[in-house]
Each structure stands twice: as structure tokens, then as C-alpha cells.
Amino acid sequence: MLGQVVISGLLAGALYAMVALGLGLIFGVMRVLNVSHGPLLMLGAYTTFWLFQWLGLNPYLSLLVTMPLLFLVGMALQRLFVRRVVDAPELSSLLLTFGVSIAIVNLAQLAFTADLRSVEYLTGSFVWGPFAFSKSRVIACAFAIVITTAAFLFLRKTRLGKAVRAVSQSREVAQVCGIDVGRIHMLAFGIGSALAAAGGSLVAVMVAIQPEMGQVYTFKSFLVIVLGGAGNYPGALLGGLLLGLIEQLSSLFLTTQVNEAVAYVLLVLVLLVRPTGLLKGRA
Amino acid sequence: MTISLWKLAGAAAVTVLFGISEVEAQAPLKIGASLSLTGTYAKPGTYQKEGYEICADELNAKGGLLGRKVEFVMYDDQSSTQTAQRLYEKLITEDKVEAVMGPYSSAITESVAGISEKYKKVMVSPLAATTSIFRQGRKYIFMVISPAEFYLEGLVDMGAKRGLKTIAIVNEDTLFPKATVVGTEELAKKRGLQVVLREAYPKGNTDFSALLVKIKAVNPDIIAAATYFDDAVAITRQMKELNVNPKMFGVTVGGDIPEFYTLLKQNAEYVYGSTQWDEVLPYPGQKEFLSAYQKKFKHEPSYHAAAGYAGCLIYAEGVKRAKSLDADLVRAELLKLKIRTAFGDYTVDQDGFQTAHKMVMIQWQDGKRVVVWPDDLASGKLRFPTPPWSQR
Numbered sequence: 001m002l003g004q005v006v007i008s009g010l011l012a013g014a015l016y017a018m019v020a021l022g023l024g025l026i027f028g029v030m031r032v033l034n035v036s037h038g039p040l041l042m043l044g045a046y047t048t049f050w051l052f053q054w055l056g057l058n059p060y061l062s063l064l065v066t067m068p069l070l071f072l073v074g075m076a077l078q079r080l081f082v083r084r085v086v087d088a089p090e091l092s093s094l095l096l097t098f099g100v101s102i103a104i105v106n107l108a109q110l111a112f113t114a115d116l117r118s119v120e121y122l123t124g125s126f127v128w129g130p131f132a133f134s135k136s137r138v139i140a141c142a143f144a145i146v147i148t149t150a151a152f153l154f155l156r157k158t159r160l161g162k163a164v165r166a167v168s169q170s171r172e173v174a175q176v177c178g179i180d181v182g183r184i185h186m187l188a189f190g191i192g193s194a195l196a197a198a199g200g201s202l203v204a205v206m207v208a209i210q211p212e213m214g215q216v217y218t219f220k221s222f223l224v225i226v227l228g229g230a231g232n233y234p235g236a237l238l239g240g241l242l243l244g245l246i247e248q249l250s251s252l253f254l255t256t257q258v259n260e261a262v263a264y265v266l267l268v269l270v271l272l273v274r275p276t277g278l279l280k281g282r283a
Numbered sequence: 284m285t286i287s288l289w290k291l292a293g294a295a296a297v298t299v300l301f302g303i304s305e306v307e308a309q310a311p312l313k314i315g316a317s318l319s320l321t322g323t324y325a326k327p328g329t330y331q332k333e334g335y336e337i338c339a340d341e342l343n344a345k346g347g348l349l350g351r352k353v354e355f356v357m358y359d360d361q362s363s364t365q366t367a368q369r370l371y372e373k374l375i376t377e378d379k380v381e382a383v384m385g386p387y388s389s390a391i392t393e394s395v396a397g398i399s400e401k402y403k404k405v406m407v408s409p410l411a412a413t414t415s416i417f418r419q420g421r422k423y424i425f426m427v428i429s430p431a432e433f434y435l436e437g438l439v440d441m442g443a444k445r446g447l448k449t450i451a452i453v454n455e456d457t458l459f460p461k462a463t464v465v466g467t468e469e470l471a472k473k474r475g476l477q478v479v480l481r482e483a484y485p486k487g488n489t490d491f492s493a494l495l496v497k498i499k500a501v502n503p504d505i506i507a508a509a510t511y512f513d514d515a516v517a518i519t520r521q522m523k524e525l526n527v528n529p530k531m532f533g534v535t536v537g538g539d540i541p542e543f544y545t546l547l548k549q550n551a552e553y554v555y556g557s558t559q560w561d562e563v564l565p566y567p568g569q570k571e572f573l574s575a576y577q578k579k580f581k582h583e584p585s586y587h588a589a590a591g592y593a594g595c596l597i598y599a600e601g602v603k604r605a606k607s608l609d610a611d612l613v614r615a616e617l618l619k620l621k622i623r624t625a626f627g628d629y630t631v632d633q634d635g636f637q638t639a640h641k642m643v644m645i646q647w648q649d650g651k652r653v654v655v656w657p658d659d660l661a662s663g664k665l666r667f668p669t670p671p672w673s674q675r
Contacts, residue, residue: 001500004525008492116513118546124672125524134492134524207489208516208546216487251493256484257456259493 004131005248011137013244015199018144019217020224021151021236022195027225028168028233029188030086032093036077036101037221038214040193043104044070044200045209046112052119052204059119059205060139066201067194074193075186082189083182101215108211118208140202147198148237151191155233164188223267229277239277311354312347312608314339314595315374316384319391322362327587328387331410332357334584334591335384337576338599348599349606356380362387364394371398381608384595385424387587389413389459396424403610405601405617409594410587413462417636423610425617426637427594427629431459432466434557435507437644437656438533439467443474445667447504447530450476453494453518456483460509463535467507479503488514491521498527505531512537515556516546523550523672530668531555539645539652540585551647553669558643560586560626561654563662568625586626593626 023037047066051057057065081100085093122139125132155161166174167184175181199217203209224243228235243263250262270277316335319328339353347353356378360367367386374380375398383399385392385408392411399406400421408416409427417426442450450471454460461483468478479501484494495518498506506529508518515537522532537543538556547554562573562583572592576584584592598613600622605612621630621639630639644656646665653663 001496004496004499005493008490008496012490116516116542116546118516120546120548123520123523123550125526127526127673132524132526134521137524207520208513210513213489216489247490248493252497255482256488256491256494257482260485 001252005252006245007131007133008137009245009248010241011134011141011244012247013241014141014144014148015202015240016220016224016243017237017240018148018151019196019199020221020228020240021148021233022192022199023218023221024225024228024233024236025151025164025168025188025195026192029164030082030093030185031090032082032086032097033090033222034082034189034192035094035097035218036104037192037196038216038218039101039104039108040070040074040214041196041200041203041217042108042209042211042214043073044197045204045213046108046117046200047197048201048204049117049119049209052121053117059121059201060143063143063198063201066197070197071190071194075190077193078186078189083185086185101218105211105214112211114210114212116208116210119204121205134206136205140206143198143202147195151195152233154191160187223263226267226277227270232277235277309351311352312349312382313354313356313378313380314382314384315356315371315378315380317358317360317367317370317374317386317391317395319362319387320359324362324387324391327410327585328362330585330587331387331591333576333580334409334588334593335595337572337579337588338592338595340575340579341571341596342599348602349608353599355384360386360391362391364391367391367395368398371395375399375402375404382598382602384591384598385409385411389416392416392424396421399423405598405610405613407594407598407601407617409590413459414636417634421635423614423635425597425631425635427597427626427640428559428590429637429640429642430466431462432469433642434463434509434535435467435533436470436642437557438505438507438531438555439470439474439476441644441656441665441667442505442531443471443476448477449479449501449503450505450507451480451498451501451503451529452478452507452509453481453498454483454509455488455511455514456485460511460535463509464507467509471507476505484514489517491518492525495521495525495527499525503529505529505533508532508534510534510537512540512543516543519547519550519554526672528669528671532669533557533644544647544650549675552649552675553646553666555644555646555655556652558586558645559640560589561643561645561652561662562589563652563654564627564643564660566625566627567623572625589626593624593629596624597622597629 026034044066048059048062051062052059085096122135125134155165163179163184167181224239227242228239246263247259250259318332335355339355342348342353358370360370383404383406385406387410389411392408393416400423405423407425412428412431414430452464452467454464471478515534533555535557539558544551601613601617604616628639632638643654645652646655654661655665
């Protein structure tokens with residue numbers, strides 16, 4: 001029983017980590033807490049759904065569409081709105097992205113209606129001994145690991161990735177070194193949104209989707225980056241897995257009703273005791 | 284008095300002289316209601332409104348009520364209790380409607396019940412299923428649908444009859460599902476079933492794996508879930524993923540609507556759902572209702588439409604028997620009334636609480652809803668037991 005729950009927790013956790021990495025990247029580079037992160041994930045999920053519905057496109061292949069698409073949407077959002085509040089007090093960016101989030105959700109409700117939709121593609125599970133591995137969750141986890149690793153490699157190894165990290169460490173110094181900070185901001189917002197979109201595409205195969213599905217991922221991602229240390233990218237991975245495990249274990253040992261409470265109590269504790277996150281913040 | 288006597292005499296004269304029916308000669312009888320036409324409850328609220336309209340058409344085709352044409356005055360309460368309260372005040376004091384019908388949902392009915400009581404208006408409330416509304420000493424409110432506590436009676440009964448021993452009960456942690464599981468647990472114990480697990484999950488929960496793992500560990504014969512729609516879909520999917528194999532699995536709200544199958548496809552097979560009404564049920568007046576409804580609205584009715592339609596007919600029956608719109612006279616008749624409409628049986632106790640209407644249980648079989656309980660209303664045989672996922 002414990003084994004099964006740990007498996008479920010880790011599978012969910014890898015996905016949280018990927019989505020949270022997107023939020024963390026945007027926060028790290030711009031000090032903007034993007035409340036519309038979850039709604040962007042929802043847009044990714046709907047893109048996958050419509051591609052599946054209209055063209056019969058394999059939902060995993062649709063990642064090739066949703067990620068670039070939301071990358072562009074993210075860049076546009078940054079260019080049009082977020083850019084104006086990057087240097088303003090943090091409350092302004094919070095209010096702005098909150099507004100964007102409400103707008104996206106309501107537009108989605110108008111366009112897609114509030115009906116539940118689902119991509120009925122892979123259901124059932126791989127059974128191995130006493131354990132069941134949900135097919136859609138295992139594949140989602142695998143994709144999440146691949147995409148997260150790719151994002152890490154990009155940040156570690158490439159010139160552009162290093163520039164992103166440089167901006168997140170010190171904007172002024174980066175600027176002095178000749179890095180176009182404005183472009184890096186757009187790029188980071190694009191990548192962050194693409195990561196949310198990937199999450200959406202993968203979630204669409206796991207659960208039924210609707211326009212309000214996204215917000216909860218904003219909160220979960222926030223929780224993950226606080227656990228892992230804001231601005232610490234490997235920390236997001238740790239935080240994600242931890243959140244997945246906490247949710248599942250508290251459902252198992254306590255009740256399903258309290259699992260969110262447990263997660264957020266932990267959030268408060270971390271903020272009180274170790275405000276830099278479990279791993280030290282800022283990489 | 285003299286004026287109305289003259290009016291009456293005039294109307295009679297007109298009728299005699301020109302052969303015009305009294306229905307046209309007299310002022311229409313206005314019945315007021317607020318319904319949720321936008322917002323969270325827009326779908327069921329709209330169905331209910333359509334049910335009221337069919338009822339009005341039918342009454343008018345048969346000469347109206349007390350010889351007067353029936354006219355509904357209906358507003359949109361936007362699924363909000365406060366708006367609904369304002370609207371009922373307005374209906375009664377400004378629009379001067381002579382009768383009212385209930386709104387959609389338990390919550391809104393509860394919020395406006397005080398108003399209809401205050402102005403002494405009978406309010407038949409066809410879409411309020413929460414017991415407590417009817418247990419507060421209110422005099423003029425009447426219930427039509429079965430209370431929450433009985434939603435899963437069919438599942439328990441079918442299981443017990445087939446010798447099943449254990450049941451796990453789960454629910455969304457909100458008012459209505461909570462009432463359902465309290466009732467289900469009681470019914471299960473009465474039938475000698477052992478409740479091996481009972482747990483609630485928060486509204487909006489999407490991941491049921493830990494809960495299902497716990498259920499799997501106690502391996503119950505029956506899983507009974509008091510759900511809305513999203514959770515019913517998610518639980519079914521994840522039961523397959525985690526290979527949870529009860530002999531019966533039933534849900535409450537959501538399991539009976541077509542979208543349940545659209546979303547789950549063949550995974551919905553064998554799942555039981557409970558419903559207040561189904562169009563295949565052999566109730567009197569059912570065919571007439573269905574054809575009139577389809578002709579007017581060009582789509583199939585849901586149980587909300589049927590309940591609205593029946594609730595309005597029940598009120599009309601009370602008025603006919605009382606031969607008056609006087610609230611106390613109509614109330615006395617509605618308390619005595621025993622009637623079977625297209626929606627099923629109606630009888631209430633002294634609180635106006637429904638005691639006769641039966642929930643039905645459906646099972647998804649080859650993509651269709653088949654009524655499998657109660658026996659006298661069944662439209663097909665139940666497929667029992669549910670085979671394990673690996674053999675479907």
C-alpha cells in the first residue's frame with residue numbers, strides 16, 4: 001500500500017517539478033510571480049484537446065505544437081504587459097498577472113464553455129506485481145523528466161542559458177557584460193510558459209479538463225518553488241517530488257480532505273524556519 | 284365585489300353570446316419563479332424553466348387553471364441566493380403574481396423559503412432535495428424529488444439482495460453529498476452490509492490515488508460514491524488505473540448524464556448511476572410530456588425539466604381540488620394529495636417532505652443507460668457482477 005502511494009506521489013511530483021520550474025524561471029529572472037502560470041497550463045491542455053479532437057493528433061505529439069505556441073504567447077504577454085511592471089514594486093506585477101489570469105480563464109470559458117472535456121487516449125495501467133502504474137501518468141512523468149532535463153541542460157550548458165542565469169543572479173552585472181536583458185526576460189517568460197503548456201498537454205491525458213483547472217497549478221508551483229528555494233532551479237525538482245509525496249502520504253495516513261492543508265502548513269513552516277527554501281535559494 | 288360580479292356576469296355573457304371561452308375572457312393567472320439561467324446552475328435551471336413552460340402550455344390547452352389562462356413570470360437569478368431573494372420579493376410585491384413556484388437548487392430554495400412563507404404563498408419546490416429545508420416548521424413549501432439520503436438506496440438494495448457483504452462509501456465534502464452518505468450508511472447497516480471504509484474528499488479534488496489505494500486494501504464488494512460530475516469521472520478513470528475491482532460501483536449525481544459516457548467511453552460500462560427520473564420510465568403522461576417537450580425545445584429533457592413540469596402540475600392539482608388560490612386551502616389539498624405524474628409518485632408528510640417518489644438506478648450497458656432498479660420500473664437486466672478491468 002505504501003509502495004503504491006509512493007509511486008503515485010513520485011509520478012505526480014515529476015510533473016509538478018516541470019511546471020514549477022517554469023514559474024521559478026520567470027520569478028528568478030524577473031522577480032515576477034506569474035499568477036497566470038496555471039491558466040497558461042490550461043491553454044496548453046485545451047490546445048492538446050482540440051488537436052486531438054479535430055485532427056486526431058496524438059496528444060504526446062501535440063507537445064510539439066503546444067510548447068512553441070505557448071512560448072510565443074508567453075513572449076507576447078511579457079512584451080505587452082509584464083515588461084511594464086518588472087521594475088515596479090512586486091505587488092504591481094502580482095496584480096497584473098492576476099488580472100491576466102482572470103482574463104484568460106474567462107475568455108476560455110467563453111470560447112470553450114465550462115463543459116468538461118477529456119482526451120480519451122491512454123487509460124488503464126501497467127501492472128507489475130502488487131503495483132499498478134497508470135499508463136498516462138508514467139508517460140507524463142517520463143516526458144516531464146526529459147523536458148525538465150532539457151531545460152536544465154539549456155540553462156547550464158548553452159550561452160543563452162548562461163545569460164538567463166546571469167540575469168537571474170544580477171541584472172546590472174549581466175547588462176554591463178553586454179547581455180540584452182529585455183530579450184532574456186522575454187525568452188524566460190516564453191520558456192516558462194512553454195513548460196506550463198507541456199504540463200497542460202500531459203495533464204489533459206490524465207484528467208478531464210475545464211477552464212478553471214489551471215489555478216490550482218499556480219498554487220502548487222508556488223509551493224514547490226518555496227520548498228525548493230526560489231530561484232534555485234534544481235530545488236524545483238526536489239520541491240516537486242516532495243509535494244507529490246506529501247500529498248499522497250497525507251491522504252494515506254490522514255484523509256484526502258487534509259492533504260492540501262498539510263501541504264500549505266508545510267509551506268508556512270518552511271517560510272518561517274528556512275525562508276530560503278530547503279536548498280539555498282538563487283543559483 | 285359588485286365589480287367582480289359584473290365582470291363575471293359580463294364574462295358569462297360574452298361566453299354565451301360569442302362562444303369565447305372563459306380562459307380568454309379573464310385576466311391571466313400569473314405564476315412567478317426565479318430560475319438560474321446563467322451562472323453555475325445555468326444548465327439545470329434552464330431545463331427546469333422549460334419544464335414549467337410545458338406545464339403552462341398543457342394547462343392552457345385544457346382550459347387553464349380555475350378557468351384562467353396560466354402565465355409564468357420568470358426571471359434569471361444568476362445562480363445567486365441574494366438575487367433570488369430580491370426577485371421573489373419583487374415577484375410578489377411588485378409584479379403581484381398570485382402564485383409562485385420554486386427556484387433551482389437546495390441552496391437557493393432555502394434562501395427564498397422565508398419570503399414565500401412571509402407572504403403566505405404556497406411554493407412547490409421541484410428541485411430542492413435537502414431534507415433540512417422541510418424540517419423547520421415551514422407551512423407552505425412542498426417537496427417533489429427524493430431526498431439526498433436515498434440517492435444510493437438502489438445500489439445498497441441490489442448488492443444486499445445478491446449477497447454482497449462489504450461496502451466502501453466516499454463523498455465530496457459538501458452539503459448534499461454529505462447528506463447522501465449519511466443516508467447510505469444507514470441503509471447499508473440496515474441491510475446487514477459492513478461499512479469497511481468511509482471517507483470524504485475536498486471539492487475540486489482531482490487525484491484520488493491514495494484514497495483508492497486505501498479502498499483497494501480493504502477490498503470492498505461495493506464502492507458507493509456521493510459525487511457531482513467531475514469527481515465521478517475522475518474516480519472511475521483512476522479506479523481503472525489502479526486496478527480497483529469491486530463487484531459494484533455506483534455514483535450519485537453525474538453518472539446518469541450523457542456526458543459521463545462521452546468522457547469515459549467504454550470505461551463507463553457497468554457503472555451505476557442514480558437519477559430522479561428517466562425518460563424510459565413507464566409513468567402516466569410520460570409520452571405526452573416527451574413529445575410536447577421535444578416539439579417545443581428540439582432536444583431531450585433532463586430530470587430537472589421533468590421535475591419542474593411535474594411540480595407545476597402538482598401545484599395546479601392542489602388548486603383545482605381547493606377550487607381556490609387561497610394558500611391555506613391549497614396547502615390542505617397538497618398535504619392530502621397522492622398522485623403519479625410523468626415524474627413519478629408524489630405524497631408528502633405533514634412538513635411537505637416527500638415520501639413517495641422513488642430514485643431509480645441506471646447502469647451503463649453498451650453505451651446506453653438501462654434502468655435496473657427498482658424492479659417494477661426496470662427497463663433491462665443488470666449486468667452483475669462487474670468484471671475486473673483486465674477482463675473488460
